[in-house]
Amino acid sequence: MTAHAVVAGVRRRARLTTLVLAVLAAALLLLALSVGTAVVSLPDVLSTLAGQGSRATDYIVLERRLPRAMTALLVGAAFGLSGAVLQSLLGNPLASPDVIGISAGAGASAVTAIVVFGAAGPPVALAALLGALLTAALMYVLAWRDGVTGYRLVLVGIGLAAILLSVTSYFMTRSQVTSAQDALVWLTGSLNESGLDELVPLAIALTILVPATAISARALDLLAFGDDTASGLGVEVRRTRLALLVCAVALAGTATAAAGPIAFVALLSAPIGRRLARDGGPALLPSALTGAVIVAAADFAAQHAPGLPQVPVGVLTGAIGAPYLLFLLARMNRGGHGG
Amino acid sequence: MTEHTLAEHTLTATDLRLAYDRREVVHGLSVAVPPGKMTMIVGPNACGKSTLLRGLARLLAPVGGTVELDGRDISTIPGREVATVLGILPQSPAAPEGITVADLVGRGRYPHQGWFRRWTAQDDAAVNEALTATDTIELAARPVAELSGGQRQRVWIAMALAQRTDLLLLDEPTTYLDVAHQVEVLDLLVDLNVTSGTTIVVVLHDLNLACRYADHLIAMRDGAILAEGAPADVVTTDVIERVFGMRSRIIPDPLSGTPMVVPESRHRMENSA
Structure with a gap:
């Protein structure tokens, strides 16, 4: 088999994976x-989406269901992309916004905004975004030692997450039952x-954010070969790493x-996206699509699965994700190293 | 090989000072890499030879002095542009899990491609040629992790070759290889030097192989160059003693006629008379 055939085969597989995931989404x-x-x-x-619907279907499909369904897909894609960038960038399967404190921040x-300031709606969202960015900046400064590994x-990040979770718990225990209820639903993740x-x-x-991430995607792929190899191939290592970190945090x-x-x-x-694409790269597009599929499927199940009460989508993803986290930790310990 | 211009590019360092965490390792060193030649850098452990190579390749920013590529300060040239002219194979590089040989070698094409992945016929040709030159084309579909040490090293060299640079710097490319594979790798570099006129700089541990393969030998100690030139001119018992702190006898290599350093030791010197 020639090198060309191998490379072409790998590309074909990656393209097919992307196509299948997109169809699924x-x-x-x-x-x-x-x-x-x-x-x-x-x-x-379909006819409603094409602008040919009746007033009833326009209302149900476009006004009631489309925003939620699209939010599910986009939120999933953003989380998937963010996780793929962070894991590849930091060379660690644990590097995900929910583990390294971005989500905790x-x-x-957000809980502070809800409980202390009685905020609701867009101000909570803004507070959450600011919290994520501030946490990442703090993490970067604390981890800096002539560059960041x-x-x-x-x-x-794991240390910061622990501190931030106790901050959240503190405000939850000090708050009124009703606002604590709101905060709890928000913290679980709900559509x-x-x-x-x-x-x-x-x-x-x-x-x-997506085009900004895509521009650095190929440099990200090379960073997995170590700083020296990436730099030797022309990647501006520090600048690229910082830019990608900012993109990933902002996405999450x-x-x-x-x-x-x-x-x-x-x-x-x-990890699912990478395993499906199997091209040795960070598999950003497959990971984003996988995230979209997971959240859309989990939200659909949370709403319509028979026997399940209407639970927040985060309860379902948590039930699937937590065993995977345990598996990761168990496998790492056996390997005798942390990354 | 259209991307090659025969040994047009120059690489020099002037009063170069390099440091890790403020600990200076290379102290005000000046050197000009001879274009189109094989240069080998030798010296005892921790003499700064790998650090010098990293400085020359723009992997380490100098704390003093300059490195110039084609007369321009290399720190002011965009990384991509440097990478089309100068390739570096770092010491024991790491490959991501599960990557195949063809994919790894293909990464060498990065500096020649645009922002988004555009794989051209020229990229294909470069990868195929690199795999052929390093005799790894049969391995193309195999995961890098499954290869032997010698095969893996040839694959990494193939990646550097796919980059098609006029200057190629290699940091101890024969580490962890048995003697047969060491010779194989060095022969491969000579092939490249002869057929493409590539300027090659190698940090090498084995003094006698360096003497055999180098056109130009650089002997370092304590972050400075003690001697440089053709091995036959440079390698004397006096220089070896000053560089390695070891007494030796120098005889001609029976196969290449280049100097061969035979170390003196405290034991087993029955024929020393």
């Missing part, structure tokens, strides 16, 4: 638009309240702002 979107208290048939959903900040950043107010800022943020921050820290989506999506 689109199918889930249509399903979410169709199923509910009033079932809209698939042809009606967003959570502490992945392992130090992960350890510092129950999702409407255009969540979708529009998220979509705007992603139109900036905006997703959290829109729907709360939906547990473990960022942690899970990247």
Whole structure:
């Protein structure tokens, strides 16, 4: 087999993976638009999307269901992309916004806004985003020692996450039952309240962040070969790493702002995406699509699965993600190293 | 090989000072790499030879002095542009899990590609040629992790070759290889030097192999150059003693005629008379 055939084979596989995941995401979107208290048939959903719907289907599909379904997909994609960038950048499968304190920072900040300032809606989202960015900046400063290594950043992040979780707990225990209830739903990650107010800022943020991440995607791939090799191939290592870190944190921050820290989506999506694409790279697009599929599927199940009460989507992703985290930790310990 | 211009590029250092965490390792060193030649840097452990190579390759920013590529301060040239002219193979590089040989070698094409992945026929040709030159084309579909040490080292060299640079710097490319594979790797570098006119700089541990393969030998100690020139001119018992702190006898290599350093030791010197 020639090198060309091998490389072409790998590319074909990556493209096929991307295509299959995209079709799956689109199918889930249509399903979410169709199923509910009033079932809209698939042809009606399609004609409504094409602008040919009746007033009833316009209301149900476009106004009631589309914002939530789109938010689910975009939030999932943002978490998936963020996790893929962080894991590849820091060379550690634990490096995910929910493990290294980014989500905890967003959570502490949002809970403070809800409980202390009685905020609701967009101000909570803004507080969450600011919390994520501030936590990341603090983490970066604390982990800095003539440059930042992945392992130090992960350890510092886990430490920060612990501190921030206790800040959250403190405010929760000091608060009124009703605002604690709101805060708890937010912290679990829920799409129950999702409407255009969540979708529009998220979509705007992603139109900036996704291309910004894509520009550095190939440099990210080379960073996995070590700083010297990447630098020798022409990557500006420090600048690229900082830019990607900012993008990944902002992605996780905006997703959290829109729907709360939906547990473990960022942690899970990247390894699945990488395993499906199998090209030895960071598999950003497959990971983002995997995240979108996970959140859309989990939210659909949370709403419609028979026997399940209407639970926040984060409960379901948490139930899938937590065993995976345990598996990761167990496997690492056996390997005798932390990364 | 259209991307090659025969040994047009120059690499020099002037009063170069290099440090890790403020601990200075290379102290005000000046050197000009001879274009189109094989240069070997030798010296005792921790003499700063790898550090010098990293400084020359722009992997380490100088704390004093300059490195100039084609007469321009290398720190002012964009990384991508440097990488189209100068390739570096770091010491024991690491590959991500699960990557195949063809994929790894393909990464060498990065500096020649645009912001988004555009794989051209020229990239294909460069990868194929690199795999052929290093005799690794049969391994193309194999995961790098499954290869033997010698095969892996050849694959890394293939990646550097796929980069198609006029200057190629290698940091101890024969570490962890048995003697047969060491010779194989060095022969490969000579092939490259002869057929493409590539300027090659190698940090090498084995003094006698360095003497055999170098056109130009640089002997370092304590972050400074003690002697440089053709091995036959440079390698004397006096220089070896000053560089390595070891008494020796120098005889011609029976196969290449280049100097061969035979170390003196405290034991087993029955024929020393």
